[in-house]
Amino acid sequence: MTASFEPTISTAGSSTSGLITLHIPATPAHTSIARSAVAATLVQVGATVDDVEDLRLAISEACALLLEHAAESELIEITLDCQGADIYLSLTTKTTNPAPELTASLSWTVLTTLLTSVESVVVRNDELTSLTLALKHRVQIPR
């Protein structure tokens, strides 16, 4: 896996619910792709513009947080699952840091301020540690 890896998107489900998976190189330049994909999906489910902006900001912060730790040439895998008004976002990358500290960062504070729930999952493997941010947000979907 290298930084020249092309972003990929796969989708499944109907227009109001479904799962999107996106792989982007772990570089600041690619986070705009993640923001755009999430925004476009929220438009599909009929979310308000406030919620679109909130989640776009959340994606920026979550990516910034993972980029601080991501190993060189790694990817960030992003899954977006829309279950009606409940939006589940998961972002995962790999790091050489066996015990990455996430909660002391400003980005973490932004995420916990903005979203319904934020969790981090750290799974140690032999060489690289897998680092996941699991985000949940309830959006308003006007009838």
Add this chain to the structure above:
Amino acid sequence: MESTYQAERDLIAEYARLDADDPARSKVREALIVIHQPLVRHLAQRYANRGEPLDDLIQAGSIGLINAVDRFDPAQSDSFTSFAMATILGEIRKHFRETAWSIKVPRRLQELSREVNQVRGSLEQSLRRSPTVAEIAQALDRTTEDVLDALEAAQAYRLSSLDIPEQPLEVSEQDRSIAAVLNRGELGPALASLTQRDRELLTLRFVEEKSQAQIAELLSMEQSQVSRQIARILSRMRDQLLDNH
């Protein structure tokens, strides 16, 4: 460092002493401008990654420096460097205000962004809630992609221009308390650039540890507005920290 500082003080004193029509004055003026060029370059570099060429920022900052030399009054202020920093940053900020839109964002997006903001405001009033992207698109007879592009463009503009401080900032006790609670001593200057309203929000949330619901009640806001506003303030400060590194 000491001798540079002394040389600066001597030049400033001499500049103030010389009459306006004294030929020696223009030489001193030139020397003052030359020795402060590194300060211009340093300040310009802090804003170099925002889509504006570094040379243009240095040029704008240099105009600020020249204005500072011409306007500095030792009787009014102790430190020329502080005075010059304010003037240099002022010119860099003005440069962003005047050109950032046209360079970073195509004109059609600037116009669309303004229209989106207007329609968003009027729909918020009539619907009594945030409109959907589709509702804005329909009102403007545009596609939802156009509306998303306009929202993203507006965000880029806000990030590129609004967080440049107007003047050198003093870090207050209140700012220090917030920075300490957030475990971020280096946030001091970023906090000092906030509006009093934003600072009050952060104090209530992080120093006084009130819940978002309590703050909403205290300030007569919706809870969602409280969380949104706090998140945006923190996110903007994070951007400023990155710029300063």
